[in-house]
Amino acid sequence: MEVGHDSEKEVIVDYAGSLFRAHKVRGSLYACPICKNALFYNEKDLIRHIVSHAMASEEAI
Numbered sequence: 487m488e489v490g491h492d493s494e495k496e497v498i499v500d501y502a503g504s505l506f507r508a509h510k511v512r513g514s515l516y517a518c519p520i521c522k523n524a525l526f527y528n529e530k531d532l533i534r535h536i537v538s539h540a541m542a543s544e545e546a547i
């Protein structure tokens with residue numbers, strides 16, 4: 487059965503009690519849910535990247 491979604495699925499990453507929504511692609515890579523361009527091999531790098539997005543938007547306020 488065709489899914490037509492390039493084996494991408496949504497996952498919830500739990501980091502220090504904070505839940506982050508992310509996309510997992512090709513089984514082992516995490517894709518940034520914000521810019522959708524960055525790919526990461528582990529949750530730690532993904533979270534650091536998401537946090538940097540959050541901090542950037544706080545500075546803009």
Ligand SMILES: [Zn+2]
Pocket residue numbers: 518519520521522523524535536539
């Ligand atoms: Zn990003």
